[in-house]
Amino acid sequence: MKNYIKYIGILALGMVACEPEFENPVDENDAYSNGEADFSNYVALGNSLTAGYADNALYITGQQNSYPNILAQQFSKVQETQEFDQPLMADNAGGLLLNGTPIAGTRLVLGIDAEGNPSPRNYTGQAPSTEVTELLSGPFSNMGVPGAKVYHLVAPGYGNVAGVAAGAANPYFARFASEPGTTVLADAAAQNPTFFTLWIGNNDVLGFATSGGAGVDQTGNFDPSQYGSNDITDPQVFAQAYSTIVTSMIEAGAEEGVLLNIPDVTNVPYFTTVPFAPLSPANPSFGPMIPTLNATFAQLNPALTALRGVSEETPGESVYSIEFSASAASPVIVHDESLPDISAQLTEVLIQSGMDPGQATIYGMQYGQVRQATAEDLLVLTSSGVIGQVNTTRVQELMAMGLTQEQAGQLAVNGVTYPMQDRYVLVPSEIASINGARTAYNQVIAQVANANGLGLVDAAALLQETATTGIPFDGGVLTSTFATGGAFSLDGVHLTPRGYALVANKIIDEINETYNATVPKVNIGNYGTITPSND
């Protein structure tokens, strides 16, 4: 009897140890191959896109879904890897405090108003609680610094918390820089990296682009210390800094890595969402104004076209003559800096044709570089909130010139009577500057990748595909359509977790090809998009 019980006991123990085992378990080390790459200490360099910035803010869940963190998790399925540490924010509200004062606002969420209309707005459920002066101790594997341009990664003092208030340093890097005088690159190289990714250069054109071209194209100026944040970085400055970064990472031990190039702004919803012709005659606050508007501009059109050397045969045929359609949506009027300024001549012609000199002067000033927008212009996302609205600043200016409040209000309707200002519009000459620089950067990136045997991810092609055909996945098609497309977050520039997962997969493809590895990809359908919240 005792013997039998003993046998049963042994048998039961044997079975307790019996767990289901796969023939080829994915959680064992030989399931995937790292090929010729060594992922044991991966360090990511870059800007906001690398940090996991989304919805116009950096916050914890965004960082957790950064493409470097996604990559690191997949790498850990391939070989033994070090913990991938990120300089996590203090909350999921986003925003920054500097000595208690907010210097960056909360993330955008999709709010729904009482009528059921969705629109992005700042999250108000929690105030920012990430204090810049509460310094973190690293090192951190994700060295992505929101706002960084290429030359910032090699700029000493860029992480000096004392310089943040004056704008001489970056608050995000200040949080986790190893010391005030260090550089992003130095902190990255000091980690003995074995593998790296670099996605930098976006801000070198994007600052200019998102400001509607309000900055300066610094091509030809080789001193970045003279650059403003909205300026375009000179391609030679770009090349020098970029090469330094890559060379230093390789020398530090990261002999394998992947470089990502710079996407085209015309594939980014921040620049493609607002149509150039948004003025609908069905809009009750605009439609009834059309006859009056056209009568007013009819007085100006002969002068506008004549002074530009265009003879107008059919009204509305030329962008220089301004006319709003009563049957279809009309383009806004824009202020195009690239046009010769005809203010003085216009004023003169209007006075000659019998207009009151005061009025003629105002018209001349307001419409000296005006034209109606065309499909070649890109209205930035922030213009959607101002088009058709009365510009109160302009009202004050006009009243100071002697107009009544009513007259001033009539001449201060953004895009209708008051030309959309430079910061809301990328005109073709500005787009050409952006693309000229971007193309030069991408040549540098390709050359550096080629010269060092590194992987090259054509992020530009990836986002172009997203913007045009879309990317099919198991839950539909990922597109660049603002808010609903899934790839771009509510700021229209940065990606969603799903968009970042797409980038991670593209990098994995490149790694597997370049280094004969078999790193598994993620299912982008498992990653979220925008966050709805009425808080």
Next chain:
Amino acid sequence: MRKVLLLLVFALAGTLTYAGGYRVAVQGQRALAMGHTGVAVVNSAELGFFNPAGLVYLENQLTISAGVSAVFSEVAWQNESTGASARTDNPAGTPFYFNASYKLKDWLSLGLSVYTPYGSTVEWEDDWAGSHLVNNIKLQAIYVQPLVSVKVTDYLSFGGGPIFVTGSVNFNRNLSRTLTDIDGNRSEVTIDASGVNEWGWSASALFTASEDLRIGVNYRSEIIMNAEGGEADFENIPNTPLAPFSDTTFDAELPLPAELTVGLSYQLNDKWLLAFDFNRTFWDVYESLDIKFANGRVANNPRAYEDANTWRFGAQYDATDKLTLRAGYYLDESPVQPGYFAPETPRNDSMGFTAGLSLDVTSRLAIDASFAYIRFDEVDASYDYYVDENMQTVPFGGTYKSVAFIPGLGVTYKL
């Protein structure tokens, strides 16, 4: 000789007792040890479950069989293309049974059986890759059945009785693959219903063809568990009209399908008894798990189960006056069809290898022990009918591998 036999029995044990869907075939240690055969085996009060027509053939005035098993089961899932993997961490299930039979007259016995033929506990890691289908589920159903067994002639008897079922269900899953609150906590729902009571019946016949050969048939009716007014608890819901989820009640139906068993037993000689059972479980009734929330929202979860068969073989060897050894095998077809492999009941075809023994402690009391090992093949499978928040049908698939083993202990008492 004993040792040889023990080795033989345990060698057999190395190869399972379970059944497809959420059927848990563990309704008697003696029967389980013989591959869960028993529709034609007159052995103990376990007949109350297997074939109540046989109760009238029990020799003693009062026979009681009671026992409990521990079901240790684990399911592993992985997806080779993403490298994702997950394992269940299921608590041990404890199916039990109690059968009593009382001989009123030579031709008439009355009985009472309590047993738990349906149930399932599957606990995946929270927020695992398939969490939009299930995080965890616990199903329980207790059958209580008064029985009557009547001998019509020396070679034919009938039995059966009404079944009272009381059951409960608790099911948690994430609302979608991606919906979270502002802090990234996945939005989830738990539905819970308990004290769901329904009625059914079973009827059976036992035909004694000769001294050595018996043939049995048993039918247990389908019982649809109607959970009405269960509680649905929504957690981690973002504050937005786009996610209009708040705690509510729900109605749902879960079928406990009918089961038909036919089988025979053959007394080979003084020592050996052989048994064969064929089960057909009418899973076809389980078309869809539809959860109707009080706010009118309906969650449809197509299942499209099909009727499934189980083939059972068992042997019993009277080793000594006091010791009886048993072994068995069965082949269990899964009711789950390709494309409907949902991780809440991840069952593919399986084989059961069973063994056990009875030891007479006294002339009235015997201890019954059994052990079952259930083997599932590794299977590449998917559930292709999940519809996401954008009305896109999103399959969830991967490779599954399950294992279960079930040690059990019981007693048989005769008076």
